[in-house]
């Protein structure tokens with residue numbers, strides 16, 4: 001791993017000539033991987049309100065503006081950037097709220113590689129860092145009419161600070177009591193298809209003749225509010241999510257019998273006879289796949305509603321009414337001058353000066369081996385701490401302050 005300096009993009013020509021010696025203006029950073037230099041900072045052409053990204057290819061001398069996926073962080077006075085595991089850049093924003101200071105720009109993760117392949121262009125993806133492991137999102141699947149929505153509503157009503165619903169997009173028409181932005185984002189097919197092509201969706205599927213999908217934003221909005229995200233999606237969607245970097249707990253819900261499923265679907269009275277028939281036909285295939293594919297971590301039967309709800313709560317470790325919001329991350333502020341080295345998969349950041357500009361010997365450790373998740377969605381499992389090199393020596397790596 002090379003040294004990383006805060007830099008001015010204007011100094012890049014000189015940078016290429018003399019290596020890593022860059023002037024610092026605090027607004028932009030240049031971070032190098034192989035032949036590529038990632039310049040992070042300043043507004044992008046599209047949106048002056050967010051941090052921009054440009055890539056300089058040293059071998060050709062050409063700049064490239066990559067397609068940027070994920071929610072882009074808002075600009076800040078300055079930031080620091082450090083490469084982690086040659087696949088993502090850890091970006092620490094200064095003077096930002098604790099829940100907005102740690103970001104990752106993914107440049108060569110599995111997700112980014114896949115998206116480069118699909119989109120046929122240079123791609124980078126932002127993912128906000130969440131301290132600790134955080135609770136895994138919950139995917140609930142099952143045939144139409146089994147009771148997914150009913151049970152999710154019960155969870156959300158009893159634990160309003162714990163859970164947040166991922167509001168999907170759909171091309172189907174709203175039902176009488178459904179509100180746009182609450183139950184679904186009701187949208188036009190052409191708009192949704194374009195957004196899918198533009199990489200804005202975590203997953204999407206054709207279900208019962210309509211297009212449904214979970215946008216990356218829908219999951220991020222819930223995660224950012226400190227809540228555990230619940231996704232009500234079909235089996236195809238659950239399969240796509242499982243293949244993504246989003247680590248979830250997946251639950252498949254079965255009816256006690258096919259006759260009971262039919263009864264519930266008809267009794268709900270929201271579908272025409274033709275639609276009911278279509279949903280029931282699809283239900284047979286879904287039940288087969290859901291029960292036998294090994295796709296789901298848990299299978300529950302929704303016979304008696306209260307019994308099923310109790311089982312669901314057991315799976316989600318909800319004992320009593322501990323309706324807690326997650327603790328927000330804390331922030332590590334790196335000074336202007338620092339150097340970076342790597343040891344045992346840990347990134348060590350040695351700060352030569354403190355925040356007032358005085359000499360300091362602070363040493364921070366970012367444990368990159370514990371990262372989980374990532375774009376699309378949030379990066380969890382960040383373990384950052386300060387150590388005291390004088391009293392413990394580097395081999396000791398004794399933690400003196402956790403973040």
Ligand SMILES: Nc1ncnc2c1ncn2[C@@H]1O[C@H](COP(=O)(O)OP(=O)(O)OP(=O)(O)O)[C@@H](O)[C@H]1O
Pocket residue numbers: 142143144145146147148149150151264265267268302303304305306308
């Ligand atoms: N355990 C149960 N016993 C009897 N009726 C139930 C039970 N659970 C749910 N229901 C009823 O079954 C109907 C379908 O439930 P719900 O709308 O929650 O299904 P769903 O799985 O979310 O369907 P969809 O996938 O179409 O959105 C509703 O009228 C609901 O009140």
Ligand SMILES: Nc1nc2c(ncn2[C@@H]2O[C@H](COP(=O)(O)O)[C@@H](O)[C@H]2O)c(=O)[nH]1
Pocket residue numbers: 141142143144148168169172203204205207208212213214232233234235236237238
């Ligand atoms: N793959 C996805 N499936 C979704 C999503 N949102 C809902 N669904 C599933 O669609 C059916 C029908 O729902 P309805 O509201 O029209 O009755 C049901 O099985 C849902 O689980 C999504 O974003 N992606």
